Amino acid sequence: MRDTGEFDVSSELLAWYDRHARKMPWRVSPVDRAAGVRPDPYRVWLSEVMLQQTTVAAVRDYFMRFTTRWPTVQALAAAPDDQVMGEWAGLGYYARARNLLKCARAVAEDHDGIFPDTYDTLLDLPGIGPYTAAAISAIAFDRPETVLDGNVERVMARLYNIHDPLPGSKPALKNKAATLTPDVRPGDYAQAVMDLGATICTPKSPTCGICPLRDPCLSRKAGTQADLPRKTPKKPKPTRYGHVYIAQRNDAALLLERRPDKGLLGGMLGWPGSDWSDAPAETPPFPADWQALPGEVRHTFTHFHLILRIWTAPLPEDLAPNDLIIMDKHTFRPKVLPTVMRKALDLWLGQ
Numbered sequence: 360m361r362d363t364g365e366f367d368v369s370s371e372l373l374a375w376y377d378r379h380a381r382k383m384p385w386r387v388s389p390v391d392r393a394a395g396v397r398p399d400p401y402r403v404w405l406s407e408v409m410l411q412q413t414t415v416a417a418v419r420d421y422f423m424r425f426t427t428r429w430p431t432v433q434a435l436a437a438a439p440d441d442q443v444m445g446e447w448a449g450l451g452y453y454a455r456a457r458n459l460l461k462c463a464r465a466v467a468e469d470h471d472g473i474f475p476d477t478y479d480t481l482l483d484l485p486g487i488g489p490y491t492a493a494a495i496s497a498i499a500f501d502r503p504e505t506v507l508d509g510n511v512e513r514v515m516a517r518l519y520n521i522h523d524p525l526p527g528s529k530p531a532l533k534n535k536a537a538t539l540t541p542d543v544r545p546g547d548y549a550q551a552v553m554d555l556g557a558t559i560c561t562p563k564s565p566t567c568g569i570c571p572l573r574d575p576c577l578s579r580k581a582g583t584q585a586d587l588p589r590k591t592p593k594k595p596k597p598t599r600y601g602h603v604y605i606a607q608r609n610d611a612a613l614l615l616e617r618r619p620d621k622g623l624l625g626g627m628l629g630w631p632g633s634d635w636s637d638a639p640a641e642t643p644p645f646p647a648d649w650q651a652l653p654g655e656v657r658h659t660f661t662h663f664h665l666i667l668r669i670w671t672a673p674l675p676e677d678l679a680p681n682d683l684i685i686m687d688k689h690t691f692r693p694k695v696l697p698t699v700m701r702k703a704l705d706l707w708l709g710q
């Protein structure tokens with residue numbers, strides 16, 4: 360059933376989208392799409408991976424840099440890991456960047472550089488979960504998959520006045536979203552619901568007066584839209600602590616480590632340091648008169664807050680510690696570091 364009462368939600372949303380679609384560098388406008396232009400699956404995939412946990416505004420510049428430097432999935436697949444991780448630095452959630460490369464290489468090697476075009480085949484690729492598979496399948500290949508991101512959840516909870524809290528209500532919201540997904544222009548429709556959630560049915564103060572769904576919207580009738588969607592309260596994040604060691608040679612070379620592939624910031628370069636825990640032991644990478652910098656670095660990850668103490672010492676000329684990297688000053692670029700490690704660099708440089 361696609362209608363809410365007599366109201367055809369998908370037709371109204373598509374008509375609204377034709378007038379108000381947001382312009383995005385990875386998007387084909389409704390006018391161009393009607394004229395036969397098809398989205399590039401590589402650009403759709405790249406944008407969807409970048410947009411996970413991040414806003415459109417934050418992603419735009421990264422997307423432009425990536426696609427200028429690597430205009431095709433084959434070009435990205437052939438890129439050195441460090442260059443890709445360097446371009447990604449600042450976007451966070453570095454496991455996504457590692458999976459991005461794995462996925463590009465799988466498409467290049469196993470699919471002759473052509474993205475598979477169904478939900479199930481997309482789901483087999485590294486780093487592509489149910490949401491991303493549905494989004495690529497709908498947006499790039501115009502298949503009637505149901506795409507459920509935070510914007511769509513909010514629109515569905517309000518349209519149907521669903522008060523069960525997230526995340527438990529996800530299946531019910533997806534069910535509602537699925538009943539509305541049309542066979543006609545499903546790609547534009549998926550983007551239309553997301554745009555409605557991002558521009559009109561916003562988290563705070565939805566502008567119901569200009570909303571194309573104001574007539575059938577049950578929460579607007581009940582006056583409950585500002586309370587929806589409800590969310591199960593999150594547990595407060597714990598705080599962990601750590602030590603970081605910055606050592607520099609007389610010629611300005613720096614001592615770095617590559618973090619293990621698995622785990623937080625996996626595969627990224629960083630300063631050698633302790634584990635991150637309630638009471639980490641001091642673990643300097645070589646014996647020296649390490650001096651603690653005044654101040655500390657604070658950073659928040661998805662599941663915890665981190666407070667780092669920064670220690671410095673001169674790096675002896677003849678020292679080459681096992682498993683660590685000595686990087687000369689011409690090779691070192693702060694952007695190769697993840698944000699938390701750059702904060703440590705900034706604290707050190709500031710003193």
Ligand code: SF4
Pocket residue numbers: 514517518559560561565566567568570571572573574576577578579584
């Ligand atoms: S009428 Fe208001 S609450 Fe309902 S979908 Fe539109 S903007 Fe959201």
